[in-house]
Amino acid sequence: MALPIEPLQPLAPASGLARLAPGLAYAGAVAALAFALRELPGVGLVGPMSLAVGLGIAARALVGAPAAAGPGLAFALRPLLRLGVMLLGLQLTLSQAASIGAGGFAVIAVSLAGTFAFTLWAGRRLGVAPRLTQLIAAGTSVCGASAIVAANTVARADDEDVAYAIACVTLFGTLGMTLYPLLAGPFGLDAQAYGLWAGASLHEVAQAVGASTAGGPEAGEAGTVAKLSRVILLAPLVIGLGLWSARGTGREAGHPPAPWFVGGFLALIVLNSVVALPAEAKALAAQVATALLAVALAAMGLSADLAKLRARGARPLLLGLIATLFITAVSLGGVTLLG
Structure with missing residues (x-):
């Protein structure tokens, strides 16, 4: 159940910051704990964002979330989250996408589009709620x-739907990261083909990089570039999903199908492509983006109702499994056709 949040009123800066402080501090503490836990053996396989949302759900169930935290949690879920996604653009360049060649990019694009469409279809067949289906498809x-x-930002699903979708991609992506290195030999993939397969199909960037690096330096480079090229397609997917979600939904006419941060995301990709930014600046931007997204997802977990999360049942989990198997098979077929 979402927390009761009072609408923010125009206030003096100090007063506004005071209203945001409890929620931001709460979410920040949960995010910090997520980063700390990743230092434990085996926990590093799970990204800080996924850990943050899980810890947030646990904290709400065990400790609760006071009403005073509401404004700060809302701020983390909106401006901070969008800024974090936008900053991801500084990790990507158009030359990276070009370096994998037309065939490699075609495998990525077809796998992405096919998986998204297939997941929407499978979600309808399984009776999974449309918005939750869209999130699992995107992830x-x-x-x-x-x-x-x-x-x-365009699907506007409940916090419980977001938490469930993240749980799905975390579970199946982590399983894939551990199983992929065992499959390169049986499938007859050389280092470059294996890296492209991992980058084109595994969910999180860390999962794709981890799995591809297990195949050696050449596979690691191919997997990293393939995955980052795939992330570039996040912007057109959000725009397309916004247009799709607005069809016949009765939403207010003023709701834009593409939020502002998508334009910022694309602008930063172009900037990073044409300007030689210092490596230190890009590394700092990556750290800031990860921290902002971890705080935002901690806030999302703190806003989620565990009972409602359990009420979703097992069908969305089955959908996540089917979608993962689909993108695994389609991308493997594409890589095999490339030779």
């Missing part, structure tokens, strides 16, 4: 938790 086809929170 599976593009880049895990980041794609889910970006897609939700």
